[in-house]
Amino acid sequence: MENQPLSEFIGRRVLGVLGTYASLSKDMDVYICGVEIVHDTRLKVLFPKGHKLTEHELVTLHLDNRTGVSEYDADLNVFRLSYKGMATIISEYEVIIEAVEYQVFYGMSVVKEYRTEGYQYPDDQRNESPLPISPLTNVPAIDDEEHDNKIGVLLTLSEQQPHTTVMAFLSSVDDDIFFITLPSTFKSKLLKRDNRCYFAIDSRATFTFEQAIEWNYSIIRGEVYQIPKTSPVFAPLQELFITKNPWEMGFFSHPEIEMYHLKALRVVCPKKA
Secondary structure (H helix, E strand, O other), X not given: OOOOOHHHHHOOEEEEEEEEEOXXXXXXXXXXXXXXXXXXXXXXXXXXXOOOOOOOOEEEEEEEOOOOOOOOOOOOOOEXXXXXXXXXXXXXXXXXXXXXXXXXXXXXXXXXXXXOOOOOOOOOOOOOOOOOEOOOOOOXXXXXHHOOOOEEEEEEOOOOOOEEEEEEOEEEOOOOEEEEEOOOOHHHHHHOOOOEEEXXXXXOOOOOHHHHHHOOOEEEEEEEEEEOOOOOOHHHHHHHHHHHOHHHHXXXXXXXXXXXXXXXXXXXXXXXX
């Protein structure tokens, strides 16, 4: 598989979720964009409503082949990658991104990877600390309109460039996002260094490429809290989470599993009414 072109895993024309640091404070700008895979190390990224990227800016794109997929299993058998690159040729609505590093996953396995010569993963010297405890005391009203959206994209604040990963989720009508992970995962360690993040829901399971880019998505900016197993909301949220995402049921039997609550501070790009 390693010798197959990236487009054979992902497709030539797909949706992407792009994150980049907007300032020295390392807050993010996040875009839902169209992506054309020119070749393994070059992407043409399309922004129907424009962008604020500058030449040589470091960006991260989440790419996958899950358009039209609404059911999953515990192995998450779709091709997906966090594509770290640099903006080069720029126009008002298009940007060329040259690859710096990526790994294509299928399930838990890496099937293709690329790293530019001399690239090393940034050394993260920030201290980890426990996540704050969620202030929830009651289960919020669940957003049934998102039932068919099983997977969203979590963007966390790693060194130099954002990190992206797909996550099964449960959401409330007030834009709370709930997801689960293990404390040993990269995303968990990042959140315990900085609990700010973004979560993108782009409805690609049920909408066409053009519709999703134009309006059918939400990008939620917020902070992540932990819901301890002793919390009165843990068990009912677990039940609701499994009802929506039944393939995740087995993960709750792991003794170290953690449930996180992304409390929305603002919805950056609300879906069209």
